[in-house]
Amino acid sequence: MVKSQSSTLIRCPVSDVFGFVVTDFVRNYPRWSPEVQKLTPLSSGPLAVGWKARQVRIDQGRRSEADFKVIALEPERRVCFKGIKDPFEINYFFEPQQGHTRLTFSFELAKLNFAMRPFEKLIRVAVKDATERVVRDLRLLAERELGQTPTD
Template sequence: MFNLGSMFNLGPADPVVGKKSILIRLSAAEIFKFIGDDLFHNYPRWSPEVQELECLTDGPVKSGTIARQVRVDHGQRSESKFRITIYEPARRLAFAGVVEPYRCLYELQPQGREGVTELSFTFELLELKAFMRPFEPLVRSAIQEGATRTVENIKRLVESGTPGTPGAAARP
């Protein structure tokens, strides 16, 4: 039997992953407050592609919290919902698309030096649509650049002021 899927390599593809780590001169607890507890205030600050962000569940940010975001990436507008899948204060924060196949993971690892933490960020696009597969190298490059920009933006924001305090980290 003739198989178009194998002929055009349309079977399941490996996820497209971007990962980057950076050292930050703050405790894991302070960084987690910024990225976890104050997610709805700060996420658009470290990821300026986020044009709208809305919490769809009641209460503080926790595992199971659902949000809606509108992003503009490279001129393309997209809307998605995501769910917080891991919420471990001072350790890990993860969220995943409710319908869209993506995951984000922020991991914090205190270093031997007091007050220094390694922040690792991983973005996984779990499925690349068939029409995008010819552009996979460009997609991989854009996702890796986005991962690098994410950790650099978080570092700049949290080291420039009091993490989580509205306006404190926005100083030039």
């Protein structure tokens, strides 16, 4: 199992950050995660438990396609995505902090396929780097678009 978690403080209220991440997910996800080359909703309507999408990604030169679904959604607190065929789970947690938002992003890969096991240490490092990049890029994008001067 490969797990990683990163957190950042976004200088915007939880309601705004949650809206940016969840309400506008289809528009914004490829923007804070530029390795997502294409995101196609497989469900209509807003994100809700059971909502599905397909993503095409290019990670370190490797193309992959994965379908995923929302398995938990707590307004202004949490959204969780899980791979439909692929063994991954992604969580975004939103916590109010003095008018701002503590955003925590976690990624879990339940198992590595046999061919990837020799590279587990490298994969762990890549996943940790990716979680840190996600929260950094999401913070910069959200603060800029929600009217705050991005913090470094």
